[in-house]
Each structure stands twice: as structure tokens, then as C-alpha cells.
Amino acid sequence: xxxxxxxxxxxxxxxxxxxxxxxxxxxxxxxxxxxxxxxxxxxxxxxxxxxxxxxxxxxxxxxxxxxxxxxxxxxxxxxxxxxxxxxxxxxxxxxxxxxxxxxxxxxxxxxxxxxxxxxxxxxxxxxxxxxxxxxxxxxxxxxxxxxxxxxxxxxxxxxxxxxxxxxxxxxxxxxxxxxxxxxxxxxxxxxxxxxxxxxxxxxxxxxxxxxxxxxxxxxxxxxxxxxxxxxxxxxxxxxxxxxxxxxxxxxxxxxxxxxxxxxxxxxxxxxxxxxxxxxxxxxxxxxxxxxxxxxxxxxxxxxxxxxxxxxxxxxxxxxxxxxxxxxxxxxxxxxxxxxxxxxxxxxxxxxxxxxxxxxxxxxxxxxxxxxxxxxxxxxxxxxxxxxxxxxxxxxxxxxx
Numbered sequence: 475x476x477x478x479x480x481x482x483x484x485x486x487x488x489x490x491x492x493x494x495x496x497x498x499x500x501x502x503x504x505x506x507x508x509x510x511x512x513x514x515x516x517x518x519x520x521x522x523x524x525x526x527x528x529x530x531x532x533x534x535x536x537x538x539x540x541x542x543x544x545x546x547x548x549x550x551x552x553x554x555x556x557x558x559x560x561x562x563x564x565x566x567x568x569x570x571x572x573x574x575x576x577x578x579x580x581x582x583x584x585x586x587x588x589x590x591x592x593x594x595x596x597x598x599x600x601x602x603x604x605x606x607x608x609x610x611x612x613x614x615x616x617x618x619x620x621x622x623x624x625x626x627x628x629x630x631x632x633x634x635x636x637x638x639x640x641x642x643x644x645x646x647x648x649x650x651x652x653x654x655x656x657x658x659x660x661x662x663x664x665x666x667x668x669x670x671x672x673x674x675x676x677x678x679x680x681x682x683x684x685x686x687x688x689x690x691x692x693x694x695x696x697x698x699x700x701x702x703x704x705x706x707x708x709x710x711x712x713x714x715x716x717x718x719x720x721x722x723x724x725x726x727x728x729x730x731x732x733x734x735x736x737x738x739x740x741x742x743x744x745x746x747x748x749x750x751x752x753x754x755x756x757x758x759x760x761x762x763x764x765x766x767x768x769x770x771x772x773x774x775x776x777x778x779x780x781x782x783x784x785x786x787x788x789x790x791x792x793x794x795x796x797x798x799x800x801x802x803x804x805x806x807x808x809x810x811x812x813x814x815x816x817x818x819x820x821x822x823x824x825x826x827x828x829x830x831x832x833x834x835x836x837x838x839x840x841x842x843x844x845x846x847x848x849x850x851x852x853x854x855x856x857x858x859x860x861x862x863x864x865x866x867x868x869x870x871x872x873x874x
Contacts, residue, residue, distance in 0.1 A: 475538040487558035501586035520565030524555030695733035
């Protein structure tokens, strides 16, 4: 006889493939909409792909044989979610809000019925105006009711009280993502905020973990005569050293960073950013960005196309790429009235851009940009906007 210890398991997570299969079973969507649906929920940060390989957990097994009980300690791998779609804090809050306020719209049967109606309309068996009228009349009234009566969801959760100030400690969803907060906005003293780190969620972060976040920014040591500061920022945790910001590897918390790890990350950054060439007395660096590999020289970014071996660029390759970019930028300029700070550049599809500072106006290909005068260009741009002085903020009235 064998008795094995078992633990409750978390809900099954879908992968992209298994989610598509489930949507097919429920009659939701069609092949052309599956990929956009899955990419949209990821782009809006409602879900993210898990990266954990899992960890080993020990469990007991009792074996009864010939009136003797033998106890064995075994292990199993749990918590692996690599490639699975994991709901984020904002995803769960949005989902709860929609389920509470739009029950009919989120019903699986409703979605399947709409898909069936579309098929009937395509076959000519149903009038599309009647179908949309029935849907819109109900949907519009629901939207208006929610606008008037629903409260803004933030996923707020009270964790405890700050032992130093006696103010409440809570977590909620803010403008830039999940965050911890000490105090309330209606108090005389302003609240203190700290962003949650990766792998930290509103529903399971502890009081102790939240309080650790308020230790940031934190100086952890000195390297090359400059302080190393670790912090949580809008775009995730980072290290700051000598004016340079270095993002922490995915999944690493700022509280886990010590001087040794920070020094290693700084050295790796310095090697990656080290100049690979000097052109006209200015350094040339390289990197890989959102649009692929690039060189950077004199504030100019130069894309490196596939005909070059990016990992083994020769000096000739680097000079060629920079000179071609410089020439391309020169050829792009049609007019340059530098005294007025206005220029006209070529754009795509035969169009042109009139540029003044950060202002850019596009003109069509029917206009001959080569014959454009400064006065005509300024008319397209309009009067330059002058910055108005900000009015001094009124002091909040003290509570009696």
C-alpha cells in the first residue's frame, strides 16, 4: 500500500496554441482573428509570457509492506510557466471590471451567437442593420449606466501600517503600473510611492516585501570612484552609475542586487558601449535596438543592414556606413533656413516635411517643395507657440 503526499495546484495556464484551441471549441472568433487577439492582450500588458523553469519541491511517500511502514522523501518539479500566458495585475483588474459591468457581452454564448450572426449575414439570411440595432441598443444603455455608476477600479489592497509614521501601507494600480503607497492623498503629508518589481503582483505581495521597496533608491557601494545606486523606475528596476542607467536582467529584483552583481553588470555595459572606431575624432559605438543592429556616431543612428556582418564589422564597413548616412541626410534636405530654424526635408511617397524644432508639417506631392519660400513654409507651420508661464498652484487648505 502506498500513500503519497499531494499539494493543491494553481489553475492551468494557457499557451498561445492551447488558447486558440479553446477559443475554437467555444466558437469564439475565427482563424483570421486568433493571432490579433493574442497579440493585442500581450501588447496592452494584460498578459505576459512566463519564463520560469520551475523549482523542485519535496514530498513524502509512505509505503506499507509486510507490516512495516517505510517513509520516502521524493521531489517533483512545480511552478514551471515558460511560454504560458500569465495574467498581469492590470489584466486581472480589467477582467474583473468587465465581468462585473458587462456580463452579457463577456458571455461565451453571446460571442458565439454574434459570430453565427455574421455568418448568416454573409450568406444573405439576415439583415445586418437589424442585428447591429439589437446589439447597439442594449450595449449603449449598458455603457451609459457604467459611465454614471461604476467606480474606477485600482485593485487596491491594504497591507498594514508603517511602523515609523503610523500611516497605512497599501498596493494599487497607478498611472505607470502596480505600485506600493504609504499614506493617503487626502492627508496633509503627501503619500510616498514605490513601483512594484518584476514578478511582484498586487494580489500576493506581502507587507515586508512592500516595505523593502521604500528603501529605494539605495546606494550599495562605490565602483571606479562613483556611487552605485539601485532603484525601481517607470520602466523597471535599474542601476545608476556615473550618469548611466543599466536595466536589471528580467526577473531580477533591486533588493537582490549587491555590489558584486552591480559591478559585473556595469562592466558588461561598459564593454557593450565601448567605442569600436573613431571617425573624425568622434567615437563610434554599436548596439541592437528595436529596429535591429545600429551604429551611433555624433548623435546619429545608422542602421546596419543584413549585407554586413554586424559582429565583425571592418573599419572600411564602419566608414562606408557613416559616410552613406551623412550623404543621405544631406540629400534629404531641400531647404535649410538655419537663421529662422526652419528646414524642408524629403519624406516618403514624394511628400515633404516642413520642420521647425519639434514641429513637423507634411505637405503633399502636388506641391513643388523646391520652389517653396521661407514665408510660405512659415505659413504652413503657423505662428510659433510661446510657452505660457504656469500659474502658481494653490496651497491645499489644512484640515481642522
